[in-house]
Amino acid sequence: MIGAVALEARKPRRVLPGFEMTLGYTMTYLSLLVLIPLSAVFIRSLGLGWGHFWEIVTAPRVVASLRLSFGAALIAASINALFGLLVAWVLVRYTFPFRRLIDAIVDLPFALPTAVAGIALTALYAPNGWLGAALKPLGIKVAYTPLGIIVALTFIGLPFVVRTLQPVLEELDKEVEQAAATLGASAVQVFVLVILPALWPAMLTGFALAFARAVGEYGSVIFIAGNMPMKSEIAPLLIVAKLEQYDYAGATAIAVVMLVLSFTLMLGINALQNWTLSRHGGR
Amino acid sequence: MRSRPHLRSVLAGALLIVGLSSAAALPAATVKLLNVSYDPTRELYEDYNKAFAAYWKAKTGDTVIVNQSHGGSGKQARSVIEGLEADVVTLALAYDIDALATQGGLIPANWQGRLPNNSTPYTSTVVFLVRKGNPKNIHDWSDLVRPGVSVITPSPKTSGGARWNYLAAWAFALKQPGGSEANAEAFVKKLYHNVPVLDSGARGSTVTFVERGIGDVLLAWENEAVLAVKESDSAKFEIVAPSLSIVAEPPVSVVDQNVDQHGTRKVAEEYLKYLYSKVGQEIAAKHFYRPRDPDVAARYAKQFPDIPQLVTIDAVFGGWTKAQATHFADHGSFDRIYGQ
Numbered sequence: 001m002i003g004a005v006a007l008e009a010r011k012p013r014r015v016l017p018g019f020e021m022t023l024g025y026t027m028t029y030l031s032l033l034v035l036i037p038l039s040a041v042f043i044r045s046l047g048l049g050w051g052h053f054w055e056i057v058t059a060p061r062v063v064a065s066l067r068l069s070f071g072a073a074l075i076a077a078s079i080n081a082l083f084g085l086l087v088a089w090v091l092v093r094y095t096f097p098f099r100r101l102i103d104a105i106v107d108l109p110f111a112l113p114t115a116v117a118g119i120a121l122t123a124l125y126a127p128n129g130w131l132g133a134a135l136k137p138l139g140i141k142v143a144y145t146p147l148g149i150i151v152a153l154t155f156i157g158l159p160f161v162v163r164t165l166q167p168v169l170e171e172l173d174k175e176v177e178q179a180a181a182t183l184g185a186s187a188v189q190v191f192v193l194v195i196l197p198a199l200w201p202a203m204l205t206g207f208a209l210a211f212a213r214a215v216g217e218y219g220s221v222i223f224i225a226g227n228m229p230m231k232s233e234i235a236p237l238l239i240v241a242k243l244e245q246y247d248y249a250g251a252t253a254i255a256v257v258m259l260v261l262s263f264t265l266m267l268g269i270n271a272l273q274n275w276t277l278s279r280h281g282g283r
Numbered sequence: 284m285r286s287r288p289h290l291r292s293v294l295a296g297a298l299l300i301v302g303l304s305s306a307a308a309l310p311a312a313t314v315k316l317l318n319v320s321y322d323p324t325r326e327l328y329e330d331y332n333k334a335f336a337a338y339w340k341a342k343t344g345d346t347v348i349v350n351q352s353h354g355g356s357g358k359q360a361r362s363v364i365e366g367l368e369a370d371v372v373t374l375a376l377a378y379d380i381d382a383l384a385t386q387g388g389l390i391p392a393n394w395q396g397r398l399p400n401n402s403t404p405y406t407s408t409v410v411f412l413v414r415k416g417n418p419k420n421i422h423d424w425s426d427l428v429r430p431g432v433s434v435i436t437p438s439p440k441t442s443g444g445a446r447w448n449y450l451a452a453w454a455f456a457l458k459q460p461g462g463s464e465a466n467a468e469a470f471v472k473k474l475y476h477n478v479p480v481l482d483s484g485a486r487g488s489t490v491t492f493v494e495r496g497i498g499d500v501l502l503a504w505e506n507e508a509v510l511a512v513k514e515s516d517s518a519k520f521e522i523v524a525p526s527l528s529i530v531a532e533p534p535v536s537v538v539d540q541n542v543d544q545h546g547t548r549k550v551a552e553e554y555l556k557y558l559y560s561k562v563g564q565e566i567a568a569k570h571f572y573r574p575r576d577p578d579v580a581a582r583y584a585k586q587f588p589d590i591p592q593l594v595t596i597d598a599v600f601g602g603w604t605k606a607q608a609t610h611f612a613d614h615g616s617f618d619r620i621y622g623q
Contacts (some may be wrong), residue, residue, distance in 0.1 A: 093456040126495040241440040244357040
């Protein structure tokens with residue numbers, strides 16, 4: 001009896017039953033879907049040996065492509081965080097004709113096959129396309145430059161930010177803003193001191209999702225990038241190039257570096273999110 | 284009494300019908316083959332599969348259904364290595380079929396000697412597609428390195444077809460008076476200096492040149508260039524034949540491990556052999572591949588541009604394995620011309 005009581009005391013009581021079963025299910029599901037395929041990538045690259053691995057991933061062309069992939073993804077995710085907030089704000093705070101339709105359009109980059117997006121964007125931004133022709137006299141080239149890559153990555157990342165911000169914006173209590181205003185806060189102060197802190201965690205999540213999606217993007221970028229070595233060649237393309245040579249180990253070496261970099265960045269963003277949450281005592 | 288012969292003929296007729304129907308029902312097996320090929324052969328094999336099915340039906344009574352799979356040549360080879368159950372492969376270059384032997388152990392290393400002509404029933408070559416009227420006055424490879432000429436070709440790192448383009452340019456430089464490997468590398472470097480976009484595949488390059496209006500000249504396989512000119516109301520492009528080009532050999536092979544497992548070796552082998560028949564050669568020619576058969580070739584000679592000198596990869600580059608290692612592997616000549 002005493003033992004049983006002690007056990008009960010040690011084991012925290014859970015409100016929901018079935019913790020063991022659902023955890024088991026979650027772990028199995030995650031393993032099958034994520035962990036096992038990803039560990040296969042690591043195991044395949046192990047065959048290289050450290051020296052060879054290092055030689056592959058520090059080759060100037062690989063380094064340049066990694067810098068481009070991660071740099072362009074960060075820029076695109078930042079653009080999305082900013083303008084995604086604007087889009088979400090307008091969709092939540094105002095009513096206007098065709099709002100539902102515009103709301104649905106936000107999801108299109110999700111649904112569209114990425115190759116179609118790439119071809120469409122290239123057609124638009126190529127020197128003979130509508131936008132490309134208009135930008136040409138200004139000396140701005142988009143298609144077949146790193147700028148084109150950023151455009152494509154911004155396109156595919158937009159829904160992630162909008163869709164994570166929307167529910168948070170909807171739940172935001174308008175009375176808090178009104179209270180701030182009656183206490184003498186200016187519109188800017190209300191936005192910066194009241195609204196933004198509440199939105200930070202969701203914005204970070206949206207940013208992280210858009211970034212993660214952009215780093216690995218292949219289909220749409222290939223058409224608009226121009227794929228010039230050292231200039232507009234993304235890391236996933238180098239992986240494909242290695243595979244074309246049946247160099248599986250070399251391909252997985254680059255993949256491992258991308259995985260580790262992405263995972264580190266995700267962890268960092270998560271930590272930042274926890275920090276903002278605890279600081280603002282948010283939801 | 285008069286009814287007897289009548290009855291007999293009815294009986295005989297009934298027997299005949301029973302006999303016929305059982306004879307028809309007896310063998311009539313259905314065989315399925317999977318042909319894993321590269322991108323632009325879709326229409327060629329659609330036609331060829333019909334012809335082969337008719338031939339096979341007449342010869343054995345069996346129905347043969349050939350399924351096709353198309354994609355980038357290298358990607359297709361990888362799919363087969365990783366378990367796509369192809370009975371036959373018909374790819375863009377021997378290097379990709381070699382991989383089935385070296386990487387997958389699915390076929391013997393001497394696969395290319397099993398059928399005539401290096402197991403290549405039809406060939407193509409690399410030609411130039413230029414804009415109507417040839418405004419940049421492009422006539423040969425030497426014109427492609429002129430400043431101000433913009434050349435469209437896919438990356439040989441990711442596109443099998445582009446490797447033929449690259450080797451054709453290299454062979455041209457090598458065969459010029461005083462040509463050497465060093466000269467050839469400098470020439471090809473200069474040529475790629477004029478390439479503004481390296482698409483990942485031949486399709487992408489064609490779109491860049493045709494739809495986006497980028498570049499003065501597209502390096503293309505002859506069969507695709509002829510088709511492009513035929514289809515695009517021929518008002519926008521014309522073909523320029525260089526003085527020298529390479530014989531592009533898209534080879535074919537049975538995938539031994541798979542046909543033995545499926546029990547389809549006989550029909551798969553016949554499927555490939557029939558490509559060398561007059562019927563098969565004719566179909567290849569109709570799709571603008573150069574037939575091997577001299578009679579068929581003579582009959583279709585008019586549709587192909589005249590290229591004075593055609594060289595082979597075996598003669599100039601010592602075969603695919605060597606060419607791949609020298610030019611397209613890491614630290615090969617292609618990496619060098621981009622400064623590595």
